[in-house]
Amino acid sequence: MRILGTGSALPKLTVTNDRLAGFLDTSDEWIATRTGIRERRLLSDETLQSLAETASTRALENAGVAPGEIDFVLVTTVLAETLTPALAMDIQPAVGLKCMGLDLNAGCTGFVAALALAKGMMESGQARRILLVSAEALSRFVDWNDRTTCVLFGDAAAAVVLGEGEGVKAIAFDAEPRREVLCAETPPGNSPFAVDPAPATYLKMAGQEVYKFAVSHSLRDIRAMLDMQGLRPEDVDYYLLHQANLRILEGVRTRLRVDEARFPHDIEFTGNTSSCSVPLLLDVMNRDGRLTPGSRLIFSAFGAGLCTGTAYVEW
Ligand code: ACO
Secondary structure, three states: OEEEEEEEEOOOEEEEHHHHHOOOOOOHHHHHHHHOOOEEEEOOOOOHHHHHHHHHHHHHHHHOOOHHHOOEEEEEOOOOOOOOOOHHHHOHHHHOOOOEEEEEOEOEOHHHHHHHHHHHHHHOOOOOOEEEEEEEEHHHOOOOOOOOOHHHEOEEEEEEEEEOOOOEEEEEEEEOOOHHHEEOOOOOOOOOOOOOOOOOOOOEEOHHHHHHHHHHHHHHHHHHHHHHHOOOHHHOOEEEEOOOOHHHHHHHHHHHOOOHHHOOOOHHHHOEOHHHHHHHHHHHHHHOOOOOOOOEEEEEEEEOOOEEEEEEEEO
């Protein structure tokens, strides 16, 4: 399987740290120093579905693939606007698709996890061209009174078109189920038979626990992938890590002892866009010419679960 094209879409509203400091006890200095984030894009009068449609259309155009050639759609999202049908079905009329689609949730690891499912489907002959879309709107379920979480996230959609070829070489996962460090609940519903349904909570996170997990596990996963491929850290052109915190990226980069140019980032302008962050950065780099045929890439993501995913890709 290889990546034939990329696309992305961001909400039009840019919210700076200073704007958040207008209603939260926070500051540009605190957020920028602790996370690297300076601004994020947030949904206002658009829908997540419209972003997913635009990202999909751009990816198809970039790949030179007609919508009718897609035979499966995978969407990664923590929470779409509609519980059912899946967002992977809802985007189809606007994008011109007509095929099976389903939504997947592996938190911020979703994109890498879905790559593995797509690869399996392609290798088993189930599909020849797959559209993989990551679409996230965490602004809808963080607590906007909680400065420890809401400042971190942004909304976005990003897509890749996948086809047959030699590009996505290897994918690996790990998991350490630890619900207590990162969790958001859906509303309990109104069943008269449910016993004492607990009130829903917004996203809750033990930031420092997630931070330690992210640095140690990302580093371990990347080293394992390098070993598996017989590569040294400096043999990889770009490490595309989940954009959760610039300090996490720096922690991994310095331990791998590679130069800054190999660890691209856009978290300054997007915040943490969950499963979108890797394909979003990939699209930026594809369009600005940083990726050339044969570029060696490692994708590495971590997220709720907790779970991690790592992929080695030759462009
Ligand atoms: N503005 C000002 N002060 C703040 C803010 C804020 N936005 N948030 C927290 N603080 C305060 C705290 O209340 C605390 O104050 P206190 O010392 O008086 O108690 C102080 O700052 C330090 O808080 P810490 O939580 O220790 O700050 P830390 O340096 O750990 O940074 C952060 C917090 C940025 C959340 C960091 O832990 C982190 O990035 N963790 C990883 C988060 C992550 O990756 N999440 C994504 C996971 S998966 C997914 O993407 C969905």
